[in-house]
Amino acid sequence: MLIISKEKNIVLTVSKSIYSLIHRQNEENPDASVDDWEIHPPSPCPGDILDIVGRTDPGENIGMRVSFSISIPVVDNEYSHVFDNIKIPGGSNSFFVRSQKVKDLNFIVRMFVDFKRSFEADNGIAEFFEKNVPAGNYEIVVQGTAQEGEKNVKADFIATQTIKADNEGKFTHRYDTCSLPEGEFTVKIGDKEKKIDLKSSK
Numbered sequence: 001m002l003i004i005s006k007e008k009n010i011v012l013t014v015s016k017s018i019y020s021l022i023h024r025q026n027e028e029n030p031d032a033s034v035d036d037w038e039i040h041p042p043s044p045c046p047g048d049i050l051d052i053v054g055r056t057d058p059g060e061n062i063g064m065r066v067s068f069s070i071s072i073p074v075v076d077n078e079y080s081h082v083f084d085n086i087k088i089p090g091g092s093n094s095f096f097v098r099s100q101k102v103k104d105l106n107f108i109v110r111m112f113v114d115f116k117r118s119f120e121a122d123n124g125i126a127e128f129f130e131k132n133v134p135a136g137n138y139e140i141v142v143q144g145t146a147q148e149g150e151k152n153v154k155a156d157f158i159a160t161q162t163i164k165a166d167n168e169g170k171f172t173h174r175y176d177t178c179s180l181p182e183g184e185f186t187v188k189i190g191d192k193e194k195k196i197d198l199k200s201s202k
Contacts, residue, residue: 030063030160032056034190037171046182046198052163052173056190060165061092064173067158068185072142079153080143083179087137091162094131098156102126103145110139163189 037054044050056062072079079102088095099105105126109115119126124147146153165171175187177198184197 029061029190030065032060032062032190034062034192035169037189037192037194039187039194039196044177044196044198045200046180047178048198050175050177050196052171052175052187052189054171054189054192055169056165056171058165058167058169060169060171060190062163062165062171062190063160063188064163065158065160065188066175066180066185067156067188068180068183069154069156070181070183072153072155074146074150074153077146077148078143079146080141081155083140083142085137086140086179087176088133088135089161090135091164092131093133093161094129094159095133096156096158097128097142099126099142099144100124100154100156101147101150102153103147105142105144108141108143110141 033056035055037052040051040053041048070081072081079099097105097107099121101124102121103126104121105119105128107117107119107128117128119128126144142155144153163171163173180198182198182200184195186193186195188194
């Protein structure tokens with residue numbers, strides 16, 4: 001399998017730069033004042049598509065942030081977790097990963113070839129951040145070497161995107177939870193934050 005360092009891949013770098021220029025004028029207001037928002041179904045199961053509805057100022061570009069943490073088992077001093085079919089939306093977006101109690105962090109995006117970024121840990125913490133990723137469906141792998149004696153690695157994830165309100169201030173958005181693990185995650189839209197619990201129907 002061909003693995004190409006992202007810094008050395010001209011095609012990916014140029015596409016990101018063009019994408020950033022196109023969407024710069026539509027960057028979100030991350031803390032926009034939102035009257036309120038709600039999701040349907042109110043008690044979702046893993047894999048459900050959430051219908052999000054709310055109200056803000058007319059025409060506002062609202063920041064949406066989804067965050068969660070998982071525990072990754074360590075096998076032979078290595079940790080690895082695969083996110084299948086990650087849907088990166090159009091518009092301003094970002095993706096952040098933090099691994100704790102590790103020696104390093106590898107972030108791999110699987111497309112027609114693998115694009116890999118590697119980061120050494122500082123005091124057991126390794127981080128990765130990327131923004132303005134071109135829209136599409138990706139398979140993402142988070143992996144690396146854990147510190148000696150660790151049985152599990154905690155990984156924190158934060159993804160942001162933009163929701164556009166109409167000329168009456170109403171906004172709707174569909175969010176696919178297929179890449180999220182069972183358990184609690186946090187969604188912040190504008191200045192309103194809510195915790196959502198994905199529970200299996202079994």
